[in-house]
Amino acid sequence: TVNSGPTITTQPVNKTICSGSNTSFTIATSGAPVTYQWQENTGSGYSNIANGGVYSGVLTATLILTAPPVAMNTYSYQCVVSSTSGCGTVTPTAAILTVNQTPAAPPAPTPLANPACSSTSLSAMSSTVAGVTWYWQGTSSTSSVTTQNTNTDYNVTASGNYYVRAQSNTGNCWSAASVFSVTVNTPVTITSGASNKGVCTGINTTMDITGAAATKQWYVSTDNGVTFNPVTANAVYTGGITNNNNLSITNAPVSYNGNQYYCVVSVAGCPTLTSSIGVLTVTQTPAAPPR
Secondary structure, three states: OOOOOOOEEEOOOOEEOOOOOOOOEEEEOOOOOOOEEEEEOOOOEEEEOEOOOOOEEOOOOOOEEEOOOOOOOEEEEEEEEEOOOOOOOEEOOEEEEEEEEEOOOOOOOOOOOEEEEEEEEEEEOOOOOOEEEEEEOOOOOOOOOOEOOOOOOOEEEEOOEEEEEEEOOOOOOOOOEEEEEEEOOOEEEEEEEOOEEEEEOOOOOOEEOOEEEEEEEEEEEEEOOOOOOOOOOOOOEEEEOEOOOOOEEOOOOHHHHEEEEEEEEOOOOOOOOOOEEEEEEEEEOOOOOOO
8 A cells, every 4th residue: 555645735824813812723634644733933943832721723733722912923833744654744834923912991981961961972082002092983882983083072962882992003903892871861841831720619620731851840839939849749739749741739728829830840961941830729619508
């Protein structure tokens, strides 16, 4: 039996990665059965590699490197391929590993206002690391957008998580994302305010507004509008005191005659609005005449 020696059909190729990433070198052979032994050159010649640390697969056609550090930048690798039938040894072309530094994540962005009304901005901040640029990433933690660096403010018009990442100017390495949660609220509105109401004792009524807001609080004045205090629940004020457009007034006695009411509507970050005043007139219902 005449066996042929091994032939390299695919050479390993140079690899460029960012620190923290994994990579591998692969060869392919033809011919007689072979064994593999990967070798490394750190600058003083090639020597065999053993499995362990960042290395695995040192005796296979694929050498795997798991998160090699920047200190291994420019190391080179080759594989000694030996015939198991004694038909010689071949060594393919060496491949070079380039490991670029992955930058640290930038500080979390800071909004000019949070919560904000209608819109806000994330404050500009300049990279403090030479050779690294910080970029706004909008609401994506995994994007690699270079449209706007952080030297200018970033406009925000909707609630959400907003991200910033760092990119090395050489090597195209991206940091993890830093995040800040921003709340953008819609301004409150009052389209119609409280109006005057007149009832007789024993009749129910409401004070009403039309408006949109996260928080509503009704106020009452019992001294002809000199002072107003928050309405509190009792036998007369039976509902809608807070967070409601309608204040329920049940069986108001004559002593409530002349009370004045308004509603304050608000949402965090936006100007507070106060409705117009409605005056309650309570007239005593006369007793039934004798039979």
